[in-house]
Each structure stands twice: as structure tokens, then as C-alpha cells.
Amino acid sequence: xxxxxxxxxxxxxxGTDGPPDDETFTAYMRFNEEMHRAGVLIASxxxxxxxxxARVGISKGKRTVLDGxxxxxxxLVGGFYLIEVPSLEEAVQWALRCPVGLGTADVLxxxxxxxxxxxxxxxxxxxxxxxxxxxxxxxxxxx
Amino acid sequence: xxxxxxPTKETIEAVWRIESARVIGGLVRVVRDLSLAEDLAQEALxxxxxxxxxxxxxxxxGAWLTTVAKNRAMDHLRRSRMLxxxxxxxxxxxxxxxxxxxxxSDVDESVGDDLLxxxxxxxxxxxxxxxxxALTLRLLGGLTTDEIARAFLVTEATIAQRIxxxxxxxxxxxxPFDVPRGQDLASRLxxxxxxxxxxxxxxxxxxxxxxxxxxxxxEDALRLGRIVAALVPDNAEAHxxxxxxxxxxxxxxxxxxxxxxxxxxxxxxxxxxxxxxxHGGLAVLARAESLARPLGPYTLQAAIAxxxxxxxxxxxxxxxxxxxxxxxxxxxxxSPLVELNRAIAVGMEFGPAVALELVDxxxxxxxxxxxxxxPSVRGDLLYKLxxxxxxxxxxxRAAAMTQNAREREFLLGRARACG
Numbered sequence: 001x002x003x004x005x006x007x008x009x010x011x012x013x014x015g016t017d018g019p020p021d022d023e024t025f026t027a028y029m030r031f032n033e034e035m036h037r038a039g040v041l042i043a044s045x046x047x048x049x050x051x052x053x054a055r056v057g058i059s060k061g062k063r064t065v066l067d068g069x070x071x072x073x074x075x076l077v078g079g080f081y082l083i084e085v086p087s088l089e090e091a092v093q094w095a096l097r098c099p100v101g102l103g104t105a106d107v108l109x110x111x112x113x114x115x116x117x118x119x120x121x122x123x124x125x126x127x128x129x130x131x132x133x134x135x136x137x138x139x140x141x142x143x
Numbered sequence: 144x145x146x147x148x149x150p151t152k153e154t155i156e157a158v159w160r161i162e163s164a165r166v167i168g169g170l171v172r173v174v175r176d177l178s179l180a181e182d183l184a185q186e187a188l189x190x191x192x193x194x195x196x197x198x199x200x201x202x203x204x205g206a207w208l209t210t211v212a213k214n215r216a217m218d219h220l221r222r223s224r225m226l227x228x229x230x231x232x233x234x235x236x237x238x239x240x241x242x243x244x245x246x247x248s249d250v251d252e253s254v255g256d257d258l259l260x261x262x263x264x265x266x267x268x269x270x271x272x273x274x275x276x277a278l279t280l281r282l283l284g285g286l287t288t289d290e291i292a293r294a295f296l297v298t299e300a301t302i303a304q305r306i307x308x309x310x311x312x313x314x315x316x317x318x319p320f321d322v323p324r325g326q327d328l329a330s331r332l333x334x335x336x337x338x339x340x341x342x343x344x345x346x347x348x349x350x351x352x353x354x355x356x357x358x359x360x361x362e363d364a365l366r367l368g369r370i371v372a373a374l375v376p377d378n379a380e381a382h383x384x385x386x387x388x389x390x391x392x393x394x395x396x397x398x399x400x401x402x403x404x405x406x407x408x409x410x411x412x413x414x415x416x417x418x419x420x421x422h423g424g425l426a427v428l429a430r431a432e433s434l435a436r437p438l439g440p441y442t443l444q445a446a447i448a449x450x451x452x453x454x455x456x457x458x459x460x461x462x463x464x465x466x467x468x469x470x471x472x473x474x475x476x477x478s479p480l481v482e483l484n485r486a487i488a489v490g491m492e493f494g495p496a497v498a499l500e501l502v503d504x505x506x507x508x509x510x511x512x513x514x515x516x517x518p519s520v521r522g523d524l525l526y527k528l529x530x531x532x533x534x535x536x537x538x539x540r541a542a543a544m545t546q547n548a549r550e551r552e553f554l555l556g557r558a559r560a561c562g
Binding site: 037039042084086089090094096116117135 | 151153154156157158160161200254255258359362363365366367368369370373374396412414415417418419423
């Protein structure tokens, strides 16, 4: 089973948009190394603070830029891990090892990912029709 | 400690699965006895199951488990020293060269070496294949005896006995506990790869039972493959094996029909291949190819799988390249099984008559005597040549030879279709 672990932090606590201190950064890298060596890490990326981003939503039936760049923002997503483990319990145990510490109210969310076996067969034809080049490109570079 | 509800047995077992290899690996380094190290680790697990429901999972559960195991080791050491004068025991023997300071040394120091030591011991050539598989899943995969037994459709007692016997064999053979390096390491790795691939194949093409696949076992093998590749990152074949497994696993959903029947590669709906595994497999293959001089057997097989992965439809398969890769593979392995697969590829590129000639050259090979795919492939070629009577006979023969119920039904279906 694959799980997406996302880290959200409270911007008020972290104070700056600067890079994490050496100790925190090293702890994160050790965590990455540990998951890689344990054979569970599929992918991971860091995200720059959301206050440098923007937010788009539907407002009164119209698509509008709601906000941003932000003076402050709740629910900053700091990055994600994509891991493959046999159970939610194990995903939770890995999340508990994450050295979250960029803010005081860090929250990790563990989402089970949609597996190909979860996709109803009738969607496959729709994918092929609606996204012919995407479904090809996504399968990998062809030789 | 993490606040929240008291950890359940499942939670503690999940922690164990994460920690066990490192805990056992560290203990093996210190006590230089696999049985003893595992017994100590099991005692630590029991202690965790007893205590953590009250105290919660500690912040560093690996260190906690190791500390408990080390304390038990100290107890054993004291006891065996007392016993030493009376009579010699295996534990006494094991402890002769160990002093308490070593036990107290930092077990976290060299995790990579500890895991490497553990994997080469678990896959030691002195052990039978069955024993290597069970020991590797138990020590490296963190599976319980019960989980291994369920995966292989045997009783828990069978697996437990297999593991006990394997550990005894290792003790009696006085298998060294040094971490192999250089050429020594290179010579030990093929056995490690073989074990991982055996586990994968048992999950991918279940040789026994009702189901055509056992997905969890494939996932265990992929995880082991990633662990091994991380342990020997410069070894081309470690990546070749991982690429091979990922590319094969990418087809998992497409190779089983709605009622559980197998669907052959060329008949599969390729949009159901898992793009993540295809993508990952191709990337890992590229790494293997960049490291290999020349390509080894796993990398070659992965390269063949990649030819299928890259073809949008079965008709677009680059069979010429596949035949060329099989040529190289036959040269390395000298395996009649590989020649059989090469013959299939030849048939796709040059027609069934040429392929049938090649297959007919293999029918008397003793290595393929009981192999159901030989009559199955012959049947397919005869079918394509319109020789339906003979084809039907071959499919029926193949059906009688396979031990997998799903495959038997499939082959009987093909036999019926012949007439």
C-alpha cells in the first residue's frame, strides 16, 4: 500500500521563510536516508513556504485568485513523502519518526493513495479517450 | 513518547517490522550468534508487547528494543559464565569471545554493515533455498513465522522448524560473521539476489494454491530489493533485479481477469499497467545499465521487460531487440528455460515454424522434463500453425503438469478451444 505523508506547519511559529537550521535539516536528511535504506521510500519533495504561493478558488461561480502571495497563511504544506508499506500502522510509525520541527504546530497527514486496482474499469476507457498523450507519457519514456 | 491511544498489538508489530532487522543486525555483530541474537530480539519484542500498551511506544523504539535485548544478553552472559564450569552450552560457546563492554557498545553505529552481514548470512549458500527464503523474510523483512507460513501456504510449525534448522546449520558450519568486502561480497550477492527473486516469483506466479498471485509477497520482495540495492549501490545487478521486479509488478493488475483467470502478456490491457512501477522500473534499469559492463542476467531480463513496457500495444513490441537480449542471456545462463523464452520471441519475429523447431530441440532436456510451460509453449506454436489436434494434446499435458489451479483451468480452456 502506498501512502502520501504531507507535513503542514504553522507559519506564525517559524517566523522566517529561511531554510531550516542545520540540525533540523540534517535530521530530515537522516530520516530520508533511513526510509530509503529500509526500502519504503518511493519519492519525496520539499515545498517552499506557501506564503510565496497563491490560492485559486471558485467565488460566486467564478474562478478567482483568492489570495497571495500571503502575508501569513494557515496550513502551509512543507513537503511530502510517498512511501510503500504493508499497513496504515506502519505508515503512521514512519510519520512519527519524521523530525518535524520547522514550526511549533506541525501536523503530518497520512493519506492512502489510490492504487491502480482501485480505479473502476470503466474509467480506463475514459482515461484513454480524454487523456491519450498523458496516459502514454505517464507510463514512461518510450524508446 | 507519542501521546494518544495506547498502542495496539498491530501498532507494536508495525514498529517491529521497521526495527527488527536493525535490532537483530546490531545484536549479531555483538554476540556473533544468529540464534542467540534473534532469541534476544524476540525477548525484547515480548517485553514491548507487555509494556508499551501501558507506557506508549517510546520515542526511539529501536534503541529501546536494543537496550532491552542487550540487558537480556548481559543476563545470559552472567548465567552462562556460571554454567561454563559445569557444562558447556551453545550460548556459553557463543559468549566465550564476548565481553560485557562489547555488549554495551553502541549498537547503532554501523547499520549498513549490520544489515549487509545479516543478509549474506541469511542467504548463505550452506542453506537450502527454502531455508534462505524463510530466514530472509524473517530477519530482513521483519515477517512473523505465521506471516511467512501463510504466504507459502504451509503450517506455521513447518516454517518455525525450517528457521530453527537453518540457524543450527549456520552454527554448525561456523559461518563467519565478518562483513564480506570486494570480491568476497561480489561472490555472495548472487545468492542474495536469487532469494529475493524467488520470493518475488512465489508472489508473482504462485506455484501452488488457488490464487494466481500473492501481492503481499511481491511487495515484500520489492522492499527487500530496495534494501539490497541501497546496501550495494554500485552493484549493477542489484538495480537490475529491482528494475526487473518493478517492471513485472507493473503488470500485476492486468494479468488477472475478472474471475481470477490469468491473462497472457500479449493479451493484457496495457492501460492497466501501473505507470508508477513502469516509470520507476525504467529509471532503475537505466541506472543498472550505466553501472554494468557487460549487462548481467537480471539487467538483461529487466531490459527485456522494458521492451514490453515501452510498446504501446503488443503489435509494437520490438521482438528483434528482445531476441538479441535473449541471445546474450542464453550465453550467460546456458539455461534451457531461457532458451525456451528465446524461442517464443523468435516465434514472434520470424514465425511459429522457426520457433517450433527451436522448442522441439528442447523437449528432451532433462531440466524441462516437468516444466508445464514447455508443452504450453509447444501447444501455442502448434495452434498458430493450425495443427489443432496436436496443440490440444500439448495444452492438456501442460494442464496436468501445473500445480496452480488457476493456470490449470486456463490451460484446459485452451485445450478445449482446439477442438
